Ligand SMILES: [Zn+2]
Ligand SMILES: [Zn+2]
Ligand SMILES: [Zn+2]
Ligand SMILES: [Zn+2]
């Protein structure tokens with residue numbers, strides 16, 4: 001067996017394991033499901049998950065989604081999004097939708113995003129960090145008595161203060177009604193607001209208010225080079241690049257179609273790459 005085919009088998013194994021891991025998350029409670037339990041789990045959970053996905057984003061008063069929350073994104077309560085209740089057999093009727101934390105003893109009643117200032121945590125106007133505040137409703141400070149609840153004046157890249165932003169939880173229909181991207185239906189747990197490669201960038205980097213992003217045709221159609229990540233190289237089909245170039249130059253589409261097309265194309269090139277990074 002050549003070195004190359006060994007590498008490709010390894011990549012597929014990696015993607016397969018990642019796929020299984022993303023489906024189950026920590027729903028198996030740390031103990032691996034038996035094959036029967038796993039089949040039963042997939043039969044029960046996956047249809048509901050595909051239908052009832054919740055999209056979580058941190059929205060500026062300008063309407064831009066400055067942060068699209070993914071499975072590993074931290075909550076005010078210090079737990080990750082995937083540790084919150086993200087699977088719903090039926091979509092909640094009440095608005096706003098609450099996404100409570102599932103960690104035992106955690107008072108968090110719904111996922112709440114807190115931005116970072118670069119790599120530094122932001123401070124409340126009482127000078128204490130988010131983690132020094134309680135995750136119970138009102139977010140009172142545990143370290144002083146003058147604080148009336150966590151309030152950060154940190155200025156987001158969109159130009160608005162953090163406190164003016166809102167953590168938004170919404171359904172696929174609610175997003176579609178606003179023209180926000182929903183990505184493809186995926187069986188993975190706790191995908192939150194992630195809808196494709198571009199959703200990993202910050203809102204202002206995506207340079208539009210939808211979060212869908214629109215990488216240039218040159219970027220999408222550039223041949224995969226030795227500079228690219230090995231995952232991209234391993235999955236680059238020999239003829240996909242040239243056929244897609246033909247599509248780009250010949251298809252006359254509305255702008256919306258273009259965006260969807262670019263997003264899909266971008267995902268094809270990058271999905272294995274980003275998924276292994278999450
Ligand atoms: Zn929590
Ligand atoms: Zn929480
Ligand atoms: Zn405070
Ligand atoms: Zn304080």
Ligand SMILES: [Zn+2]
Pocket residue numbers: 059060066156157158159160165203
């Ligand atoms: Zn912002």
